[in-house]
Amino acid sequence: MLYICCMKLDEAKIKYIQTWGSLATSWGINKTMAQVHALLLVSTKPLSAEDIMETLQISRGNVNMNVRALIDWGIVNKEFVIGERKEFFSAGKDIWELFKQITKERKKREIEPVIKILDELQLIDDNSEEAQQFKKVLGDLSSVTNTVNGILDKAIKADEHWLLSNFTKVIKK
Amino acid sequence: MLYICCMKLDEAKIKYIQTWGSLATSWGINKTMAQVHALLLVSTKPLSAEDIMETLQISRGNVNMNVRALIDWGIVNKEFVIGERKEFFSAGKDIWELFKQITKERKKREIEPVIKILDELQLIDDNSEEAQQFKKVLGDLSSVTNTVNGILDKAIKADEHWLLSNFTKVIKK
DNA sequence: TTTTATTTTCAATAATTATTGAAAGTTTTA
DNA sequence: TAAAACTTTCAATAATTATTGAAAATAAAA
Numbered sequence: 001m002l003y004i005c006c007m008k009l010d011e012a013k014i015k016y017i018q019t020w021g022s023l024a025t026s027w028g029i030n031k032t033m034a035q036v037h038a039l040l041l042v043s044t045k046p047l048s049a050e051d052i053m054e055t056l057q058i059s060r061g062n063v064n065m066n067v068r069a070l071i072d073w074g075i076v077n078k079e080f081v082i083g084e085r086k087e088f089f090s091a092g093k094d095i096w097e098l099f100k101q102i103t104k105e106r107k108k109r110e111i112e113p114v115i116k117i118l119d120e121l122q123l124i125d126d127n128s129e130e131a132q133q134f135k136k137v138l139g140d141l142s143s144v145t146n147t148v149n150g151i152l153d154k155a156i157k158a159d160e161h162w163l164l165s166n167f168t169k170v171i172k173k
Numbered sequence: 174m175l176y177i178c179c180m181k182l183d184e185a186k187i188k189y190i191q192t193w194g195s196l197a198t199s200w201g202i203n204k205t206m207a208q209v210h211a212l213l214l215v216s217t218k219p220l221s222a223e224d225i226m227e228t229l230q231i232s233r234g235n236v237n238m239n240v241r242a243l244i245d246w247g248i249v250n251k252e253f254v255i256g257e258r259k260e261f262f263s264a265g266k267d268i269w270e271l272f273k274q275i276t277k278e279r280k281k282r283e284i285e286p287v288i289k290i291l292d293e294l295q296l297i298d299d300n301s302e303e304a305q306q307f308k309k310v311l312g313d314l315s316s317v318t319n320t321v322n323g324i325l326d327k328a329i330k331a332d333e334h335w336l337l338s339n340f341t342k343v344i345k346k
Numbered sequence: 347t348t349t350t351a352t353t354t355t356c357a358a359t360a361a362t363t364a365t366t367g368a369a370a371g372t373t374t375t376a
Numbered sequence: 377t378a379a380a381a382c383t384t385t386c387a388a389t390a391a392t393t394a395t396t397g398a399a400a401a402t403a404a405a406a
Contacts, residue, residue: 008299012294023287025392028199042310044306059367060384061367061384062365064383064385068384085381087382093309095310095316096313098317124185137268140269204394231396233353233397234396235395237353238355241354258403258404259352347406350405355401356396359397363390364390367388371384372383374382375379376377
């Protein structure tokens, strides 16, 4: 059961999947996880674990782990196909939704812990010149992080149209 | 030649350096690179390769590689200390500048190549239903990526005050 | 020039992270 | 209930990435 139908198109899809996988690593994302998502994204129908295994040439365990992680990130869904016993998976095709979901998750997992730690470190019982300077750096780090966090919050809440047209225009001036 | 003077403060600095290092890995940044930068950021004076080696307990080669990379990213500078033959290094203390520099570099290294590849893939010689759908996904990915790229451009050009107050307020409504 | 101080490189190695595959677990069907 | 279909887990292993350290290169001083 392959998702492929035309040659040139197939090549382009494969290239997209490969490219996405290698780009992912520079963002601290597992290569296979990115590839599985890319595959589901360009697939016209939900795929089973076996479909993914065959297409990406990876083991059952690997597929399972990465599909779970993607579901955990909220960017892949289980699908029930009538007449089929096994599970199928699909990725939402709304890219703005995808962007918002990823942003939301990374914010929660990576930015919020940073803010927490920076705030903790601020509480030093020391008022020397050097300590003041250190606290200043921490405070500035907090400030930037909080601002970015706030911007991401707004982006998550924004609907597609607003973010696309309105937002970019406002930004310009 | 150690940069340390007070106990509690010293602990906090160490904790900050360690924490930064481990957080960095989830952003696809080398742990040591992040630690070296953190160390230079909280240091009151420029440090030599040996200072860094001692404090972080890492090899000369490792220090050299990572300091070069940081200089390459534009967030660490060489300093010439009078009466000293060896090189010293320092990190700029302006966190907004740091944020802008990092954003600029990641944009160049990671976002712009994505846009290029997505555009390349668009050029498929196929008009089937499936091809249309694939092109739609690619187009949407381009759209989001370009928008994010644009926002980052504005952020880079924006001065601290504008980004902090004006921007966040605009975003709110 | 030669010596000495310092930086850079890079093959070898260590540490980390990802992947396999088979066994154990679960759910469905008969 | 047992057998079949499928999913999950995880110890072993592979692949990747980071680090060392000593030799080569470079730069400054004598």
